[in-house]
Amino acid sequence: MTLTKLDELLxxxxxxxxxxxxxxxxxxxxxxPPLPERFEALKDPDHKVEECxxxxxxxxxxxxxGVDWFAxxxxxxxxxxxxxxxxxEGTRGASPADYADISFDVISKGGLKEILGMQRTHGLTGxxxxxxxxxxxxxxx
Amino acid sequence: MSASQYAVPxxxxxxxxxxxxxxxxxxxxxxxxxxxxxxxxxxIPGAVKIDWHNDLQDQTVREYVSDExxxxxxxxxxxxxxxxxxxxxxxxxxxxxxxxxxFKLKGHKDCRMLDGGRRYWIETLKYPTTAEVxxxxxGDYKVPANVDRASLRALRDQVLDHCNAGLPMVDVxxxxxxxxxxxxxxxxxxxxxxxxxxxxGALHCPWARAVAEDGRFKSADELKAIYEGELKLKPTDDxxxxxxxxxxxxxxxFVLKYLLGFSKVRNxxxxxxxWGNIVGMPIRKGAQP
Numbered sequence: 366m367t368l369t370k371l372d373e374l375l376x377x378x379x380x381x382x383x384x385x386x387x388x389x390x391x392x393x394x395x396x397x398p399p400l401p402e403r404f405e406a407l408k409d410p411d412h413k414v415e416e417c418x419x420x421x422x423x424x425x426x427x428x429x430x431g432v433d434w435f436a437x438x439x440x441x442x443x444x445x446x447x448x449x450x451x452x453x454e455g456t457r458g459a460s461p462a463d464y465a466d467i468s469f470d471v472i473s474k475g476g477l478k479e480i481l482g483m484q485r486t487h488g489l490t491g492x493x494x495x496x497x498x499x500x501x502x503x504x505x506x
Numbered sequence: 507m508s509a510s511q512y513a514v515p516x517x518x519x520x521x522x523x524x525x526x527x528x529x530x531x532x533x534x535x536x537x538x539x540x541x542x543x544x545x546x547x548x549x550i551p552g553a554v555k556i557d558w559h560n561d562l563q564d565q566t567v568r569e570y571v572s573d574e575x576x577x578x579x580x581x582x583x584x585x586x587x588x589x590x591x592x593x594x595x596x597x598x599x600x601x602x603x604x605x606x607x608x609f610k611l612k613g614h615k616d617c618r619m620l621d622g623g624r625r626y627w628i629e630t631l632k633y634p635t636t637a638e639v640x641x642x643x644x645g646d647y648k649v650p651a652n653v654d655r656a657s658l659r660a661l662r663d664q665v666l667d668h669c670n671a672g673l674p675m676v677d678v679x680x681x682x683x684x685x686x687x688x689x690x691x692x693x694x695x696x697x698x699x700x701x702x703x704x705x706x707g708a709l710h711c712p713w714a715r716a717v718a719e720d721g722r723f724k725s726a727d728e729l730k731a732i733y734e735g736e737l738k739l740k741p742t743d744d745x746x747x748x749x750x751x752x753x754x755x756x757x758x759x760f761v762l763k764y765l766l767g768f769s770k771v772r773n774x775x776x777x778x779x780x781w782g783n784i785v786g787m788p789i790r791k792g793a794q795p
Contacts, residue, residue: 387546394543418540418597441596441625443543481542482559 368463371455371471378451379476386480393454394447400424400437408437416491421445423495425503432461432503434496444481448489451475452496461504464497511726513767518723519592519618521627528552534585534642538605539595539624548635550594550627554583554642558601558753562608573649576612584642587615587650594620594627598717600757607756607773613653619760622722630720660746660772662780665705668746669788674739675708675746678758679778683750684710686791689782699782703789705748709737710795713754716761729765741768748774748781 378389404424414421419442425434436453438446452471456464471493472478472486512518527533528551535553537545545555556562561579564571571579585591591609595602599619606617620627627633660668668675682688686702704710715732718724724732733739745768747755752775762768781787 387543391543391547394547440547441544441628442541443547444541447543482557485540485542485559 368455368459368467370457370459371452371467374451374455375471375475379474381476383476383480386476390447390451390477390480391443392447393450394440394443397436397438397446397450397453400435404435404437414488414492414495416494417442417445417488419445421449421488421492423449423492423499425499427503427506431459432500434500444485445488445492448472448477449492449496452493461500464500467493467497469493512723512765513726514764517618517764518621520621521631521633524550524592524620525633532588533590533592534583535592535594535620536583536602536605537595537624538593538602540597540601544596544624546637546639548628548637551634551636551638552640553594554640556583556605558604558608562605570608570611573612577647577649580614580647581645584645586645586647589645590616590618592618592620594623596624598625598714598721598757599623600713600754603757603760604753607658607759607775610658611653611655613650619723622720626721657770658772660748660774662774662776662784664772665746665748665774665776665781666787668744669705669707672707673746674743675705675748676737676739676755676758676762677704677708677710678713678747678749678755679704680712681710681793683778685793686789699779701782701789703782703791704778704795705781706788706790707795708748709739710793711737711758713749713757716758716765723761723765726765729761733762733766739768741766743768743770745771746774747771748777750778751775752777 378386381389407424408422412422412424414423419439422437423434425432436449438449469490472489478486524535535550536556537549537553538556538558539545556579562570591614593602593606602619602623606619609617628635677684684704689699689702716724716729739745745762747758749755752773756773759771759773762771
Protein backbone atom coordinates (compact mmCIF):
# COMPACT_ATOMS: atom_id res chain seq x y z
CA MET A 366 0.00 0.00 0.00
CA THR A 367 1.12 3.52 -0.54
CA LEU A 368 0.30 6.66 1.32
CA THR A 369 -3.12 7.45 -0.10
CA LYS A 370 -3.78 9.91 2.70
CA LEU A 371 -0.67 11.94 1.93
CA ASP A 372 -1.48 11.94 -1.78
CA GLU A 373 -4.97 13.19 -1.06
CA LEU A 374 -3.69 16.01 1.10
CA LEU A 375 -1.16 17.02 -1.57
CA UNK A 376 -3.85 16.99 -4.28
CA UNK A 377 -6.09 19.10 -2.11
CA UNK A 378 -3.25 21.58 -1.59
CA UNK A 379 -2.24 21.86 -5.24
CA UNK A 380 -5.87 22.24 -6.35
CA UNK A 381 -6.15 25.48 -4.38
CA UNK A 382 -5.15 28.82 -5.81
CA UNK A 383 -1.81 30.10 -4.47
CA UNK A 384 -3.43 32.37 -1.89
CA UNK A 385 -5.54 29.56 -0.43
CA UNK A 386 -2.51 27.30 -0.53
CA UNK A 387 -0.62 29.71 1.71
CA UNK A 388 -3.57 29.78 4.11
CA UNK A 389 -3.76 25.98 4.14
CA UNK A 390 -0.05 25.65 4.80
CA UNK A 391 -0.41 28.12 7.66
CA UNK A 392 -3.29 26.06 9.05
CA UNK A 393 -1.06 23.03 8.94
CA UNK A 394 1.65 25.00 10.72
CA UNK A 395 -0.78 25.94 13.47
CA UNK A 396 -2.00 22.38 13.93
CA UNK A 397 1.34 20.58 14.33
CA PRO A 398 0.98 18.59 17.56
CA PRO A 399 3.28 19.78 20.35
CA LEU A 400 6.39 17.74 21.07
CA PRO A 401 5.68 15.22 23.85
CA GLU A 402 7.43 16.18 27.07
CA ARG A 403 9.65 13.08 27.06
CA PHE A 404 11.58 14.33 24.03
CA GLU A 405 12.37 17.81 25.37
CA ALA A 406 15.66 16.73 26.91
CA LEU A 407 16.73 15.09 23.63
CA LYS A 408 16.77 18.28 21.60
CA ASP A 409 20.46 18.03 20.73
CA PRO A 410 22.49 18.42 17.51
CA ASP A 411 21.92 14.72 16.69
CA HIS A 412 18.19 15.32 16.40
CA LYS A 413 18.40 18.65 14.60
CA VAL A 414 17.84 18.80 10.87
CA GLU A 415 21.06 20.23 9.50
CA GLU A 416 19.57 21.52 6.27
CA CYS A 417 17.20 23.88 8.06
CA UNK A 418 18.08 27.42 9.10
CA UNK A 419 15.59 27.27 11.96
CA UNK A 420 15.88 24.85 14.88
CA UNK A 421 13.96 21.83 13.53
CA UNK A 422 14.04 18.64 15.61
CA UNK A 423 12.65 15.24 14.61
CA UNK A 424 12.20 12.17 16.83
CA UNK A 425 10.94 8.66 16.11
CA UNK A 426 9.95 5.84 18.45
CA UNK A 427 8.76 2.28 18.09
CA UNK A 428 5.12 1.58 18.77
CA UNK A 429 3.12 -1.67 18.76
CA UNK A 430 2.18 -1.27 15.11
CA GLY A 431 5.29 0.34 13.74
CA VAL A 432 7.00 3.67 14.18
CA ASP A 433 5.60 7.01 15.28
CA TRP A 434 7.40 10.32 14.95
CA PHE A 435 7.27 13.83 16.42
CA ALA A 436 8.62 17.23 15.54
CA UNK A 437 9.56 20.46 17.27
CA UNK A 438 9.63 23.56 15.05
CA UNK A 439 9.11 27.20 16.06
CA UNK A 440 6.02 28.98 14.81
CA UNK A 441 8.35 31.66 13.41
CA UNK A 442 9.40 29.08 10.79
CA UNK A 443 5.92 28.53 9.34
CA UNK A 444 6.95 27.07 5.99
CA UNK A 445 8.87 24.13 7.36
CA UNK A 446 6.43 23.74 10.24
CA UNK A 447 3.49 23.60 7.85
CA UNK A 448 5.20 21.12 5.58
CA UNK A 449 6.12 18.82 8.46
CA UNK A 450 2.61 19.05 9.85
CA UNK A 451 1.26 18.03 6.42
CA UNK A 452 3.62 15.04 6.38
CA UNK A 453 2.54 14.17 9.90
CA GLU A 454 -1.16 14.10 8.98
CA GLY A 455 -0.48 12.31 5.74
CA THR A 456 1.46 9.52 7.43
CA ARG A 457 -1.04 8.62 10.16
CA GLY A 458 -1.43 4.86 10.10
CA ALA A 459 1.47 4.39 7.69
CA SER A 460 3.81 1.43 8.06
CA PRO A 461 7.58 2.00 8.17
CA ALA A 462 7.84 0.57 4.64
CA ASP A 463 5.48 3.25 3.34
CA TYR A 464 7.95 6.00 4.23
CA ALA A 465 10.50 4.61 1.81
CA ASP A 466 7.94 5.14 -0.95
CA ILE A 467 7.40 8.84 -0.26
CA SER A 468 8.83 10.59 -3.25
CA PHE A 469 10.82 13.81 -3.01
CA ASP A 470 8.31 15.09 -5.53
CA VAL A 471 5.89 15.86 -2.69
CA ILE A 472 7.20 19.42 -2.61
CA SER A 473 6.33 20.13 -6.23
CA LYS A 474 3.23 17.92 -6.08
CA GLY A 475 1.80 20.08 -3.34
CA GLY A 476 2.44 23.19 -5.43
CA LEU A 477 4.91 24.54 -2.89
CA LYS A 478 7.59 25.66 -5.33
CA GLU A 479 5.10 28.00 -6.91
CA ILE A 480 4.29 29.82 -3.67
CA LEU A 481 7.70 29.68 -2.04
CA GLY A 482 10.04 30.08 -4.99
CA MET A 483 12.59 27.44 -5.98
CA GLN A 484 15.32 28.61 -3.66
CA ARG A 485 13.24 28.13 -0.56
CA THR A 486 12.31 24.47 -0.83
CA HIS A 487 15.64 22.76 -0.05
CA GLY A 488 15.19 22.86 3.70
CA LEU A 489 12.01 20.86 3.09
CA THR A 490 13.87 18.21 1.12
CA GLY A 491 16.31 17.93 4.02
CA UNK A 492 13.47 17.37 6.49
CA UNK A 493 11.90 14.65 4.36
CA UNK A 494 15.25 12.90 3.90
CA UNK A 495 15.82 12.96 7.66
CA UNK A 496 12.30 11.69 8.38
CA UNK A 497 12.67 8.74 6.03
CA UNK A 498 16.01 7.88 7.60
CA UNK A 499 14.94 8.00 11.25
CA UNK A 500 11.80 5.96 10.58
CA UNK A 501 13.82 3.27 8.78
CA UNK A 502 16.47 3.20 11.53
CA UNK A 503 13.91 3.04 14.33
CA UNK A 504 12.00 0.24 12.59
CA UNK A 505 15.21 -1.75 12.14
CA UNK A 506 16.29 -1.44 15.77
CA MET B 507 22.19 51.48 21.99
CA SER B 508 21.67 54.75 20.23
CA ALA B 509 21.39 55.19 16.50
CA SER B 510 22.71 58.72 16.90
CA GLN B 511 26.31 57.48 16.89
CA TYR B 512 25.98 56.04 13.39
CA ALA B 513 27.41 57.87 10.39
CA VAL B 514 23.95 58.25 8.82
CA PRO B 515 21.78 58.00 11.93
CA UNK B 516 18.38 58.58 10.32
CA UNK B 517 18.68 55.46 8.19
CA UNK B 518 18.06 53.19 11.21
CA UNK B 519 14.64 53.66 12.77
CA UNK B 520 13.34 52.23 16.02
CA UNK B 521 10.16 50.24 16.55
CA UNK B 522 8.71 53.27 18.36
CA UNK B 523 9.42 55.46 15.34
CA UNK B 524 7.47 52.98 13.22
CA UNK B 525 4.59 53.03 15.70
CA UNK B 526 4.56 56.83 15.72
CA UNK B 527 4.37 56.89 11.94
CA UNK B 528 1.51 54.40 11.66
CA UNK B 529 -0.89 55.85 9.13
CA UNK B 530 1.61 58.39 7.82
CA UNK B 531 0.94 58.38 4.06
CA UNK B 532 4.58 59.34 3.35
CA UNK B 533 5.89 56.24 5.13
CA UNK B 534 5.55 52.67 3.91
CA UNK B 535 6.63 49.71 6.02
CA UNK B 536 7.87 46.77 3.92
CA UNK B 537 8.44 43.24 5.16
CA UNK B 538 11.01 41.20 3.25
CA UNK B 539 11.62 37.88 4.97
CA UNK B 540 13.34 34.64 4.09
CA UNK B 541 10.31 32.56 5.05
CA UNK B 542 7.54 33.39 2.59
CA UNK B 543 4.79 32.43 5.04
CA UNK B 544 5.76 34.81 7.82
CA UNK B 545 4.05 37.86 6.36
CA UNK B 546 0.73 36.09 5.65
CA UNK B 547 0.83 34.70 9.20
CA UNK B 548 1.49 37.97 11.04
CA UNK B 549 3.17 41.26 10.28
CA ILE B 550 3.49 44.80 11.56
CA PRO B 551 0.13 46.54 11.16
CA GLY B 552 0.08 48.49 7.91
CA ALA B 553 3.12 46.73 6.44
CA VAL B 554 3.16 45.46 2.87
CA LYS B 555 5.19 42.49 1.64
CA ILE B 556 7.82 42.82 -1.04
CA ASP B 557 9.51 39.51 -1.53
CA TRP B 558 13.27 39.54 -2.21
CA HIS B 559 12.88 36.49 -4.43
CA ASN B 560 9.41 36.41 -6.01
CA ASP B 561 9.08 40.18 -6.46
CA LEU B 562 12.55 41.67 -6.83
CA GLN B 563 14.30 38.99 -8.88
CA ASP B 564 13.65 38.12 -12.48
CA GLN B 565 12.41 34.53 -12.49
CA THR B 566 14.28 33.55 -15.66
CA VAL B 567 17.52 35.48 -15.94
CA ARG B 568 19.70 35.87 -12.84
CA GLU B 569 19.07 39.58 -12.51
CA TYR B 570 16.81 42.02 -10.72
CA VAL B 571 13.45 42.80 -12.25
CA SER B 572 13.21 45.41 -14.99
CA ASP B 573 12.61 49.05 -14.13
CA GLU B 574 9.05 48.71 -15.41
CA UNK B 575 8.34 45.70 -13.19
CA UNK B 576 9.86 47.50 -10.21
CA UNK B 577 7.75 50.59 -10.85
CA UNK B 578 4.64 48.42 -10.88
CA UNK B 579 5.57 46.74 -7.57
CA UNK B 580 6.05 50.16 -6.00
CA UNK B 581 2.85 51.62 -7.40
CA UNK B 582 0.82 48.57 -6.32
CA UNK B 583 2.17 48.89 -2.79
CA UNK B 584 1.39 52.58 -2.57
CA UNK B 585 5.02 53.64 -2.87
CA UNK B 586 5.92 56.83 -4.73
CA UNK B 587 9.34 58.23 -5.48
CA UNK B 588 9.21 60.43 -2.37
CA UNK B 589 7.92 57.72 0.03
CA UNK B 590 10.02 56.84 3.06
CA UNK B 591 10.35 53.06 2.80
CA UNK B 592 11.17 51.22 6.01
CA UNK B 593 12.37 47.62 5.61
CA UNK B 594 12.25 44.82 8.15
CA UNK B 595 12.32 41.04 8.09
CA UNK B 596 13.35 37.78 9.72
CA UNK B 597 16.90 36.48 10.27
CA UNK B 598 18.14 39.75 11.81
CA UNK B 599 17.02 41.74 8.77
CA UNK B 600 19.37 40.07 6.35
CA UNK B 601 16.72 39.71 3.61
CA UNK B 602 15.42 43.15 4.45
CA UNK B 603 18.89 44.60 3.80
CA UNK B 604 18.88 42.80 0.48
CA UNK B 605 15.56 44.45 -0.44
CA UNK B 606 16.95 47.80 0.79
CA UNK B 607 19.98 47.37 -1.47
CA UNK B 608 17.79 46.39 -4.45
CA PHE B 609 15.68 49.53 -3.87
CA LYS B 610 18.89 51.58 -3.91
CA LEU B 611 19.86 49.90 -7.20
CA LYS B 612 16.59 51.20 -8.58
CA GLY B 613 17.43 54.65 -7.27
CA HIS B 614 14.94 54.91 -4.43
CA LYS B 615 15.93 57.86 -2.29
CA ASP B 616 14.60 57.40 1.21
CA CYS B 617 15.18 53.84 2.48
CA ARG B 618 15.41 52.97 6.18
CA MET B 619 15.92 49.82 8.25
CA LEU B 620 13.80 48.93 11.25
CA ASP B 621 16.34 48.12 13.96
CA GLY B 622 15.98 44.56 15.22
CA GLY B 623 13.57 43.54 12.48
CA ARG B 624 10.73 41.14 12.96
CA ARG B 625 12.09 39.23 15.92
CA TYR B 626 12.73 42.32 18.07
CA TRP B 627 9.26 43.71 17.30
CA ILE B 628 7.47 40.45 18.09
CA GLU B 629 9.57 38.66 20.67
CA THR B 630 11.28 41.42 22.61
CA LEU B 631 8.82 44.29 22.45
CA LYS B 632 5.74 42.13 22.02
CA TYR B 633 4.26 44.84 19.85
CA PRO B 634 1.05 44.05 18.01
CA THR B 635 0.91 42.22 14.68
CA THR B 636 -1.88 41.48 12.25
CA ALA B 637 -2.64 39.10 9.38
CA GLU B 638 -4.65 41.79 7.64
CA VAL B 639 -3.18 42.84 4.30
CA UNK B 640 -3.56 46.59 3.83
CA UNK B 641 -4.33 48.28 0.58
CA UNK B 642 -3.15 51.75 -0.35
CA UNK B 643 -3.93 54.18 -3.12
CA UNK B 644 -1.61 53.53 -6.04
CA GLY B 645 1.75 55.23 -5.86
CA ASP B 646 3.28 57.36 -8.54
CA TYR B 647 6.60 55.78 -9.44
CA LYS B 648 9.27 56.25 -12.05
CA VAL B 649 12.77 54.78 -11.75
CA PRO B 650 15.05 57.80 -12.15
CA ALA B 651 17.44 57.98 -15.07
CA ASN B 652 21.17 57.78 -14.37
CA VAL B 653 21.13 55.85 -11.11
CA ASP B 654 24.76 55.43 -10.07
CA ARG B 655 24.62 51.63 -9.87
CA ALA B 656 28.37 51.26 -10.25
CA SER B 657 28.83 52.71 -6.77
CA LEU B 658 26.52 50.07 -5.24
CA ARG B 659 27.13 46.91 -7.19
CA ALA B 660 30.35 45.16 -8.18
CA LEU B 661 30.29 42.87 -11.22
CA ARG B 662 32.59 39.90 -11.59
CA ASP B 663 35.20 41.50 -13.86
CA GLN B 664 35.39 44.48 -11.55
CA VAL B 665 35.88 42.12 -8.62
CA LEU B 666 38.67 40.36 -10.49
CA ASP B 667 40.38 43.73 -11.10
CA HIS B 668 39.78 44.60 -7.46
CA CYS B 669 41.36 41.30 -6.40
CA ASN B 670 44.34 41.76 -8.72
CA ALA B 671 44.87 45.28 -7.39
CA GLY B 672 44.98 43.94 -3.84
CA LEU B 673 42.09 46.14 -2.71
CA PRO B 674 40.05 45.20 0.37
CA MET B 675 37.25 42.65 0.20
CA VAL B 676 35.13 41.16 2.97
CA ASP B 677 33.79 37.62 2.74
CA VAL B 678 30.86 37.42 5.14
CA UNK B 679 30.04 33.71 4.85
CA UNK B 680 30.41 31.07 7.56
CA UNK B 681 33.93 29.87 8.46
CA UNK B 682 33.59 26.55 6.58
CA UNK B 683 32.39 28.25 3.43
CA UNK B 684 35.36 30.65 3.62
CA UNK B 685 37.97 27.95 4.06
CA UNK B 686 36.41 25.83 1.35
CA UNK B 687 35.44 22.88 3.55
CA UNK B 688 31.86 23.46 2.48
CA UNK B 689 30.61 24.64 -0.88
CA UNK B 690 27.23 25.72 0.41
CA UNK B 691 25.70 27.16 3.52
CA UNK B 692 23.85 24.84 5.87
CA UNK B 693 20.29 24.73 4.71
CA UNK B 694 20.99 25.72 1.12
CA UNK B 695 22.38 22.66 -0.67
CA UNK B 696 20.98 23.66 -4.07
CA UNK B 697 22.88 26.89 -4.05
CA UNK B 698 26.12 25.01 -4.14
CA UNK B 699 29.09 25.63 -6.39
CA UNK B 700 31.78 23.51 -7.99
CA UNK B 701 34.71 25.00 -6.09
CA UNK B 702 35.06 25.99 -2.45
CA UNK B 703 37.22 28.67 -0.88
CA UNK B 704 37.37 32.45 -1.10
CA UNK B 705 38.55 35.24 -3.37
CA UNK B 706 42.29 35.69 -2.72
CA GLY B 707 42.81 38.62 -0.42
CA ALA B 708 39.27 38.66 0.99
CA LEU B 709 39.12 39.14 4.74
CA HIS B 710 36.74 36.94 6.67
CA CYS B 711 34.05 38.41 8.90
CA PRO B 712 30.69 36.60 9.15
CA TRP B 713 27.80 39.02 8.62
CA ALA B 714 26.09 38.20 11.93
CA ARG B 715 28.92 39.80 13.88
CA ALA B 716 27.36 43.18 13.09
CA VAL B 717 24.20 42.25 14.93
CA ALA B 718 23.63 42.16 18.70
CA GLU B 719 21.99 39.29 20.57
CA ASP B 720 18.55 40.92 20.37
CA GLY B 721 18.72 41.33 16.59
CA ARG B 722 19.49 45.07 16.59
CA PHE B 723 22.64 46.48 15.04
CA LYS B 724 25.64 46.76 17.32
CA SER B 725 26.68 50.23 18.44
CA ALA B 726 28.96 52.34 16.27
CA ASP B 727 31.86 51.74 18.67
CA GLU B 728 31.39 47.97 18.62
CA LEU B 729 31.17 47.99 14.83
CA LYS B 730 34.27 50.16 14.54
CA ALA B 731 36.16 47.74 16.76
CA ILE B 732 35.32 44.89 14.36
CA TYR B 733 35.66 46.47 10.92
CA GLU B 734 38.25 49.16 11.56
CA GLY B 735 40.01 47.51 14.51
CA GLU B 736 40.17 43.80 13.72
CA LEU B 737 39.84 43.96 9.94
CA LYS B 738 41.87 47.16 9.68
CA LEU B 739 39.58 48.67 7.06
CA LYS B 740 39.52 52.44 6.68
CA PRO B 741 36.37 54.46 5.93
CA THR B 742 38.13 55.82 2.85
CA ASP B 743 38.89 52.32 1.48
CA ASP B 744 37.29 50.97 -1.66
CA UNK B 745 35.61 47.84 -0.25
CA UNK B 746 33.73 44.97 -1.89
CA UNK B 747 31.55 42.67 0.24
CA UNK B 748 30.28 39.29 -0.92
CA UNK B 749 28.73 36.08 0.35
CA UNK B 750 26.88 33.30 -1.48
CA UNK B 751 24.19 35.13 -3.46
CA UNK B 752 24.69 38.66 -2.16
CA UNK B 753 22.04 38.68 0.57
CA UNK B 754 24.13 38.38 3.71
CA UNK B 755 26.70 40.75 2.24
CA UNK B 756 24.03 43.39 1.68
CA UNK B 757 23.75 43.59 5.47
CA UNK B 758 27.50 44.12 5.72
CA UNK B 759 27.29 46.64 2.87
CA PHE B 760 24.59 48.48 4.83
CA VAL B 761 26.66 48.48 8.02
CA LEU B 762 29.82 49.76 6.36
CA LYS B 763 28.10 52.40 4.26
CA TYR B 764 25.47 53.81 6.59
CA LEU B 765 26.50 52.91 10.11
CA LEU B 766 30.25 53.45 9.72
CA GLY B 767 30.18 55.92 6.83
CA PHE B 768 32.55 54.17 4.44
CA SER B 769 32.74 56.27 1.30
CA LYS B 770 33.04 53.48 -1.27
CA VAL B 771 31.56 50.09 -0.54
CA ARG B 772 29.95 47.82 -3.10
CA ASN B 773 28.05 44.57 -2.87
CA UNK B 774 29.14 41.76 -5.20
CA UNK B 775 25.76 40.07 -5.62
CA UNK B 776 27.09 37.43 -8.04
CA UNK B 777 29.05 36.34 -4.98
CA UNK B 778 30.37 32.83 -4.43
CA UNK B 779 27.69 31.06 -6.49
CA UNK B 780 29.11 32.98 -9.46
CA TRP B 781 32.82 33.15 -8.61
CA GLY B 782 33.14 29.50 -7.54
CA ASN B 783 31.60 28.32 -10.81
CA ILE B 784 33.55 30.43 -13.31
CA VAL B 785 36.32 28.63 -15.16
CA GLY B 786 39.75 29.94 -14.28
CA MET B 787 38.94 32.34 -11.44
CA PRO B 788 41.61 32.58 -8.72
CA ILE B 789 40.56 30.89 -5.47
CA ARG B 790 42.26 30.48 -2.12
CA LYS B 791 41.52 27.65 0.31
CA GLY B 792 42.02 27.71 4.05
CA ALA B 793 41.93 30.43 6.67
CA GLN B 794 44.59 32.68 5.10
CA PRO B 795 43.12 35.71 3.24
